[in-house]
Amino acid sequence: MGEAVTTSPTTRRRRITPGSLKTRWVVFTDLDGTLLDSATYSFGPARPALRSLREAGIPLVPCTSKTRAEMEPLRRALGVEGPAIIENGGGILEADGTLLALGPNGDRIFQAYDRLKKRVGGVLRAFHEMSEAELSAETGLSRVEAEGARRREFDIPFAILGDATKIEPVLAREAAKLGLRITRGGRYFHLHGPADKGKALHRVMRRFRGRRAAAIGDSANDLSMLKAAHRAYAVMTRSGKHDPDLVRGISKLRLVERPGPEGWRIAVERLLEES
Numbered sequence: 001m002g003e004a005v006t007t008s009p010t011t012r013r014r015r016i017t018p019g020s021l022k023t024r025w026v027v028f029t030d031l032d033g034t035l036l037d038s039a040t041y042s043f044g045p046a047r048p049a050l051r052s053l054r055e056a057g058i059p060l061v062p063c064t065s066k067t068r069a070e071m072e073p074l075r076r077a078l079g080v081e082g083p084a085i086i087e088n089g090g091g092i093l094e095a096d097g098t099l100l101a102l103g104p105n106g107d108r109i110f111q112a113y114d115r116l117k118k119r120v121g122g123v124l125r126a127f128h129e130m131s132e133a134e135l136s137a138e139t140g141l142s143r144v145e146a147e148g149a150r151r152r153e154f155d156i157p158f159a160i161l162g163d164a165t166k167i168e169p170v171l172a173r174e175a176a177k178l179g180l181r182i183t184r185g186g187r188y189f190h191l192h193g194p195a196d197k198g199k200a201l202h203r204v205m206r207r208f209r210g211r212r213a214a215a216i217g218d219s220a221n222d223l224s225m226l227k228a229a230h231r232a233y234a235v236m237t238r239s240g241k242h243d244p245d246l247v248r249g250i251s252k253l254r255l256v257e258r259p260g261p262e263g264w265r266i267a268v269e270r271l272l273e274e275s
Helices: 044-056 068-078 107-119 132-139 143-149 164-177 197-205 220-228 244-249 260-274
Strands: 003-005 025-029 060-062 084-086 091-093 099-101 124-126 155-160 181-184 189-192 212-217 231-236 254-259
Touching: 025 197, 025 260, 044 260, 060 068, 060 084, 068 084, 068 091, 068 143, 084 197, 091 197, 107 124, 107 155, 107 164, 107 189, 132 143, 155 164, 164 181, 164 189, 181 220, 197 212, 197 220, 212 220, 212 260, 220 231, 220 244, 231 260, 254 260
Parallel strands: 003 254, 025 060, 025 212, 212 231, 231 254
Antiparallel strands: 084 091, 091 099, 124 155, 155 189, 181 189
């Protein structure tokens, strides 16, 4: 079981200054439901912690299911100067805009999705099958953001329209036969290659010799990232609970008793205080 992080109103906030921390940590973070609010996509409550990381010289690496098109403006808004892991580990978006592919992309992923959809009787609906208006209405994204979310390269998010407890195992078995994987995010399932957030984290850490990785997430598709990190934090989901796959899957998981960007801020403050 994970260990709870104290989040009382009297939790002491400290201003962190550069020093020994500068060479110690790299923070990897999920976005939707973690650094970004699951409903509004705002990161307002996390701003003080983002500032603390910059002041301490600690790199922040988004590790998300979002696409390259979505990540570009978000990286500017968040003040991220280095790499970002996109589409659940499918690729690494570099600071100069170039993309390092880590998983299969293009036709292979879309052909596999079509095959899996037929296998389960058509009860799947993916982002690329929705219009911008439909996706915007379902997710709360703007039309422009929805258009970016549909531009998939490595990972296909989809909803299961039937009984997910029966359909997901079938999808997982059939995807494995194709050399692909199914993972569960906070709102959607994802079809992707053998690359994942954890493998991408290890790849990024090659350039940060002498540092250790801390990771913050909220759902099952963050499991590989949290396992790969030296220190792992889970914020609460929008349902007000911690994802059971994370709690079961990581023995030293640090549980934050707040959701979204508020929980993210607490996790970063705790990391800096413990360091």
